[in-house]
Amino acid sequence: MSSIRTQVLEPVQYLAITFLVDNTIEWLAEMSKLPPGFTHELRHHLTHKASEIDPLTGTPILPLEEFCCAAHGFSALIETRGTAEAAPRFTLFDTGPESQSLSRNLSGLSTPLAPIERVVISHWHADHTGGLLSFLDLRGQQLGARTIVDVHPSRPTARGIAPPPADKVICQLPRDPTFEQIEAHGGIVETHREGHTVAGGTIWVSGEIPRVTPFEAGLIGGVRFIPSDDGTAGSWSKEPDIMDERYAAVDVLGKGLVVFSACSHAGIVNVVKDAIKRFSRPIYMIVGGLHLAGPELADRIKPTVDFLSEDLVPAPTYVLPMHCSGFATKVALEAALGEGCVPAGVGHQVIINGSPDDEASVRPPSIRSR
Template identity: 80%
Template sequence: MSPPVQFLAITFLVDNTIEWMTKLPPGFTHEMRHHLTRKAAELDPITGVPILPLGDFCCAAHGFSALIETNETTDTPESNRFTLFDTGPDSNTLSRNLSGLGTPLGPIERVVVSHWHADHTGGLLSFLDRRSRELGVKTIVDVHPNRPTARGIAPPPSKKVICQLPRDPSFEEIEAHGGTVEKHRDGHAVAGGTVWVSGEIPRVTPFETGLIGGVRFTPNEDGTAGSWSEELDIMDERYAAVDVLGKGLVIFSACSHAGIVNVVKDAVERFSRPIYMIVGGLHLAGPELADRIKPTVNFLSESLIPAPTYVLPMHCSGFAVKVALEAALGEGCVPAGAGHRVTITGIPDDEATLRPPSIRSR
């Protein structure tokens, strides 16, 4: 990455939840405020009061998509860079929420696909179609090259494949629908150097043992039908990070199949910057993952020094870890959801007196 940015804004376009009324920290705004202040609200002809456009409010869906807006300065908002991180699960949700929020498509120069799972790629082709149709431009699509033929779910103990996930778009389909495919196995900077997209995430934490029940279909080399095999480690998964001046790293981990502790350890080792905010799915929902919650929360709240200022457990995190994080971090655990916006403005590092991060052994 280039030097830390002074401006970062995040708009959550797709998430499993919506939340209109819970108190949010400074810099976070509810969707209602957006509709009443950032858009021209219709006035009722009788009362003269703005009408709340409920039909434009975001819908929730099982998936994730966040629009990341970055700038190295606060003086030139017209030069903000826009990166779309994932596209949700289907062709409708992202498009609907973009329209409802009035989000312009033109500035979105790149889509980063965190990993090949349909709840993160399902809206990609429709987004590319719409941007190509309305603007006549191509969109860079940043992907890991190891795209699976198919992925499925085979829960233990039987390990029978009970379903296949919808197929991810192929590289050829992405190109045909107005995308320009960029394949990246290694970490790299995008958006003028303001956003870091990781490479493969090292697995170093003993209790983070991957996606339970994950399987991958591999065709035979001769073109005949293939077979399913266990795939605990989703090695094409990548996180994104933005370094904010005087605050530290904001980490985007869409699903954390690698484990959020592994993600944080990699970011700390790579950048030697404190973690200001963790955003996205922690993949700790369900009874089979309950034993990972306590060590995860302990790491984030006690072993990582300084602890993150904010953790936004979204998408596949699950209710139990939200409760545990709130108990450990208080208002530092933020109930973010679709339609929310976060604005972070940097401050000089010397005024912030940032400490280098460290990880306490337990």
């Protein structure tokens, strides 16, 4: 179920990201301004698909039935090309929370399934694994093909939420697919505890993320069910550190690292520090959930924003706070980074073209100490 892979991350000249599941939908250009290389979903439907023409007015009709829906979760399709002539590689990073949103949005965006060779699951939480089996079914039905599913081996029996101070388990998350279910639905399970590259060496999937930042104290109220030896009973145990969580990274020539952190239970500062230590490359873009939503996490927002905007040199060119980042975090990042804080959402696409000619201007990053 596991395999050994090279740990050399190959730089790319082309990276395209399509957001297939997110909590937010913003598909009109008037709703938010996007930087160069970013496109709203509206443009996709008007320019990349044959729209129905109204016979009376002769005007294209917006196909609202095909527009993406938002959902509490995350999924991104990552397309990488090592060189301008290289064949593209497609990797699906997470699958959203349930069986409908990912399948609907793939269909609405007319996303071809054949090129998607691998699914990388960031961590075992249902809002990231809930669409996995339906995706495998959909791809299998269309192509008769199996899909590699890249996961951390420590799959929990169940996870729940036990908010302080009572620490009472108020609910259980839907169970993640088992390895047996993944195989039965057309997946090929690969378990990886250590960091490794995929997609021809163009995407790094991390191992367990070192916890080195004091204020990033994990998931408040996180609990894991520990079954008895015979599997007939068990009990809940506190689990603030979601150690199966992994990030992904792509190194773009002339720009630096694009980091995908689907939920940041480890803390985005810990994620960035690990990526910098490993690759000695500046952070060009941060994508995904920052897990700073809710009043119980409000005290982590300022030190996180201060690190990204002041302590990290150079600061990221773009931060895309999505999924579980929270409104207050987006406001704080926008105040610190201006247009570098991008209001991305489901249906958006980002295209980043790397340039070997610009590589000489890329400097190693540094972190200021306070």
